[in-house]
Amino acid sequence: MKNLRLNYETLIKITRSLTQSKKTEEIIQMTVKSIKSALDIKGCTLFLVNRGTNELEVAASTGLSREYLNKGAISALKSIADSLKDGPVAVYDVGDDPRIQYPEAAKAEGIASILSVPIMIGDEAIGAVRVYTEKKWDFTLDDVNFVQAIAQIAGIIIEMTRLYQGQSEYIETLSTMCESPAL
Numbered sequence: 001m002k003n004l005r006l007n008y009e010t011l012i013k014i015t016r017s018l019t020q021s022k023k024t025e026e027i028i029q030m031t032v033k034s035i036k037s038a039l040d041i042k043g044c045t046l047f048l049v050n051r052g053t054n055e056l057e058v059a060a061s062t063g064l065s066r067e068y069l070n071k072g073a074i075s076a077l078k079s080i081a082d083s084l085k086d087g088p089v090a091v092y093d094v095g096d097d098p099r100i101q102y103p104e105a106a107k108a109e110g111i112a113s114i115l116s117v118p119i120m121i122g123d124e125a126i127g128a129v130r131v132y133t134e135k136k137w138d139f140t141l142d143d144v145n146f147v148q149a150i151a152q153i154a155g156i157i158i159e160m161t162r163l164y165q166g167q168s169e170y171i172e173t174l175s176t177m178c179e180s181p182a183l
Contacts, residue, residue, distance in 0.1 A: 010038040011146070015153055024161045028060040031154040035131060035147060036062050042111065042134045045069070046119070046154070048127040049076055049084070056128060064132065068109040071102050083116035084125040088148055090115050090139040106132075113137040117147045119155035126155060 014034040032044040043063025047056035056074040076084055079101035083089040091097045091114045094106040100114070115131040129151040131143075 010034070011149060014038070014150060019157065024158055025060070027154060027157050027161060029062075031129070031150060032060045032062045035129065035150055038146070039131060039143065041131055041137075043132040045130045045132070046127060047074065047130065048119075049125060059127065065109060068105060068111075071105040074101060080114070080116040080128075080130075083128055084118050088115065088117045088144045090144065092136055092138060110134050113139070115139050115144065115147060117144070117151045119151045119158075121155055121159050126158075129154070 014030070017030055017034070028046050032046050035041075036044040041063070043061065045061040045064065046059045048059045049055075050057050053073075054076050056076050056079065058069055061069055075081075080089050080091065080099045082099065089099065091100060094100050094103055094111055094114060097103070100106060106114070109132075111132045111134070113133045113136050115137075117129045117131075118125040119127040119129060129147055131139075131147055137143075
């Protein structure tokens, strides 16, 4: 990572841009692009947990090929699962770590190291942000804290935009019902 001062400046810039949107998709896309740019890494993906299938579903990604993103279902119970329960997990060598669900696909994509950080709302993990590097990277505490801060901020804003969208739909439905001549 560059330096701590840049991290704070970048954090301020990212949070400003994230708070300007009320669309979940835009926030998620801004999050992955901002992290990739700030860390100058190969790629970044934001996953959301599908509670029905217990899989991590790609919500947004940058820097990774379509083939890699479509490599197969990503199990929240198998693919670096500790990060959803215990917090951030850094994988120094994807080719030599049993927590990687698709090590061959990662190597073929040119990924050497992965950092996985949970997105928490209260005590519940709603997803994960994953950072991918081309060279083996010994993630520093500053790296982890930076990604974790952005993941938490994004999680809060994602939740707020979902509530806002739900509230808007509810108001629209009530408004339509009140205008209905049948009532």
